[in-house]
Every structure is written in C-alpha cells, then in structure tokens.
Amino acid sequence: MDLCEELRCLQEEGVARLQAAADEDALEEARIALLGRQGRFKALRDVFRAADADTKRVAGRLLAAADEALKAAWSGRQQELRGAGAEAGAIDITLPVAGHRRGSIHPISRIAADVEEVFTSMGFAIVDGPHVEEELFNFTRLNIPDDHPARDAQDTFWLDNGRLLRTHTSAVQARLYPSCSLPLRAVVVGKVFRYEEVDATHDNTFTQVEGFVVDAGITVAHMIGTIKTMINAVLRRDDVEVRLRPSFFPFVEPGFEVDVRCTAADAGRLGRWIELLGCGMIHPEVLRQGGIDPEQHQGFAFGMGLERLAMIRHGIADIRVFNGADLRALHQFGA
Numbered sequence: 001m002d003l004c005e006e007l008r009c010l011q012e013e014g015v016a017r018l019q020a021a022a023d024e025d026a027l028e029e030a031r032i033a034l035l036g037r038q039g040r041f042k043a044l045r046d047v048f049r050a051a052d053a054d055t056k057r058v059a060g061r062l063l064a065a066a067d068e069a070l071k072a073a074w075s076g077r078q079q080e081l082r083g084a085g086a087e088a089g090a091i092d093i094t095l096p097v098a099g100h101r102r103g104s105i106h107p108i109s110r111i112a113a114d115v116e117e118v119f120t121s122m123g124f125a126i127v128d129g130p131h132v133e134e135e136l137f138n139f140t141r142l143n144i145p146d147d148h149p150a151r152d153a154q155d156t157f158w159l160d161n162g163r164l165l166r167t168h169t170s171a172v173q174a175r176l177y178p179s180c181s182l183p184l185r186a187v188v189v190g191k192v193f194r195y196e197e198v199d200a201t202h203d204n205t206f207t208q209v210e211g212f213v214v215d216a217g218i219t220v221a222h223m224i225g226t227i228k229t230m231i232n233a234v235l236r237r238d239d240v241e242v243r244l245r246p247s248f249f250p251f252v253e254p255g256f257e258v259d260v261r262c263t264a265a266d267a268g269r270l271g272r273w274i275e276l277l278g279c280g281m282i283h284p285e286v287l288r289q290g291g292i293d294p295e296q297h298q299g300f301a302f303g304m305g306l307e308r309l310a311m312i313r314h315g316i317a318d319i320r321v322f323n324g325a326d327l328r329a330l331h332q333f334g335a
C-alpha cells in the first residue's frame with residue numbers, strides 16, 4: 001500500500017472508530033492510537049517526511065485532510081458523549097417529583113387583614129407609628145405622667161437614647177391627635193413589646209389593633225357597636241355576645257374591659273367569657289394634650305391583642321406558636 005493509500009485508509013477507519021467510541025474512555029483510547037505521539041498519524045507523517053518531492057506533492061493534501069478529519073471526528077464525538085453524560089446526570093426523569101411547598105399566610109397577618117378590611121368598610125383610615133417610640137407618646141401624652149404607677153404595668157425595653165419599644169398601639173393616638181383633622185376615624189394594627197415573663201398566654205412581642213374615633217357627640221354606644229362589628233367579622237360570626245366590665249386605663253374615662261362569650265365553635269369552652277380588650281371614652285386630658293377641645297369633641301378608643309383572638313379563632317392553646325417560627329404549626333392555619 002503506498003502512502004496515499006494508507007492516508008486515505010487512516011482517515012476512513014480512524015473517523016469511523018472515533019465516531020463509534022461508546023464512552024469517553026474508548027474515545028480517549030482511540031485518540032491515542034490515532035493521533036497520539038506514537039499513533040498511526042504520527043507514523044505516516046514520518047513516512048511523508050522521508051518521501052520524495054513528487055509523492056509529497058500528492059500526499060501533502062491527504063495528510064492535512066486526514067489530520068483535520070480525525071480531529072473533527074474526535075471533538076464531535078467528545079461533545080456528544082459529554083452532552084449525553086450531563087443530561088443523564090442532571091435529570092433523572094425516573095426520580096419522584098419533589099413537589100411544591102406552598103407557603104402559607106401567618107395567622108396573625110390573616111387576622112390583621114380581616115381587621116383592616118372591616119374597618120376600611122366602616123370608613124376608618126389605616127395608620128401606624130414607629131415601634132421605637134418616645135416616652136412622650138407612649139406615656140406622657142396619654143395621661144400617664146413620669147411617676148404614675150401605670151407605667152409599671154407596661155414595663156418595656158428601653159434604649160440608651162431614652163426611647164423605648166412601644167408597649168401599646170395607643171401611642172399612635174398621641175402622635176396623631178395634634179395633626180389630625182376632625183372627625184377622625186383611624187385604626188392601627190402593629191407590633192407592641194412588653195417586658196413579660198413568657199408563658200402559654202403571654203409573649204414579649206405581640207400584635208395589637210387599636211381603633212379610635214373623635215367627633216362631636218360620640219358615645220359608648222358607638223364604641224360597643226364598632227367593637228361588636230369587628231369581633232363578628234374576625235370570628236366570622238354574626239351573633240357574638242359581649243360584656244363590658246368597668247376597668248381602669250389612664251387615657252380613658254370611663255374605661256372598660258370587654259369579654260366575649262365563647263360558643264360551640266370555640267372548642268371546649270362553651271359559655272365561658274374570655275377577656276378580649278380594653279376600651280373607653282378618650283380622657284379629656286388626652287384630647288386636650290393633643291390639641292383637641294374636649295368640650296367640642298368626644299371620642300372612644302379600644303385596644304386589643306390579636307393573638308388572643310387568633311387563639312380563639314383557631315383553637316390554639318399556646319401563644320408562643322405565633323413567634324415560634326415552627327412551620328409545622330404555622331402551616332396548619334394557612335389555608
């Protein structure tokens with residue numbers, strides 16, 4: 001076989017062998033045999049070098065063609081094998097599907113949305129204030145002076161700069177009055193903080209909803225109607241029974257606590273009264289300090305912990321569920 005014949009032969013057989021390589025190992029083996037330092041191509045090139053000028057003229061093109069064809073076949077097959085390998089490794093279509101983990105809305109966020117919706121429907125504005133509050137708004141302007149023992153009832157976290165984490169959403173009342181236009185109907189839903197011993201019914205971080213109305217001729221009847229509407233909406237009933245007991249909060253006069261009677265829907269607590277919120281007619285001193293003339297305008301305010309309401313609504317026994325971040329618990333209320 002002359003050189004030209006051998007080069008054609010090498011090209012044909014070599015390309016076929018490379019293209020037939022079953023895996024990357026076989027391909028590498030073929031490459032070494034064909035294109036390696038001691039491979040067939042190298043051997044023929046040595047023959048070519050030693051050949052006479054006439055042979056070289058013809059064989060030169062064949063040599064270059066074989067070189068090109070072999071390299072192209074090698075890299076083509078290599079890409080095929082790698083692509084197939086990556087596909088097989090990355091996606092095993094026989095594996096079971098991981099499935100979607102749907103998120104769920106936190107039960108407090110859900111109730112907060114319900115509360116905001118019912119108040120919006122009654123023409124209330126949704127307002128909020130800062131969590132890091134000034135003493136002035138959290139206490140002083142709410143008729144709780146420096147040395148008043150009511151401050152002890154709401155001990156909280158104090159910052160070095162003299163501010164504190166607000167203990168109640170009532171602070172928003174004090175902030176709002178000086179700049180509000182009357183009549184005023186507003187509701188706040190937000191986090192509040194207290195220095196509490198944490199147990200099944202107390203947490204140091206919880207959520208309050210506070211509603212307040214200031215207008216001419218506002219009475220306790222308006223307050224009761226508003227509170228009942230809210231509780232019915234949040235507990236998804238229309239027959240909620242409430243009871244008012246006299247109580248003391250420095251920023252209202254008279255002040256009340258409102259209890260609601262549990263029905264059969266509230267598992268195992270039928271007929272029991274549960275204390276739900278504080279409320280009352282806004283103290284004239286609070287209005288005056290907010291720049292509102294109590295002779296002209298009156299108002300009511302109430303403040304309620306949403307966690308307690310969520311516990312009734314969902315039959316939750318431990319308040320620590322809400323801030324506990326245990327998704328197994330929280331997912332149950334997400335629907």
Ligand code: PHE
Pocket residue numbers: 167168169170210249252255278279280301302303304
């Ligand atoms: N701010 C009171 C509390 O957190 C609740 C309250 C609000 C009472 C408004 C009366 C009127 O305990």
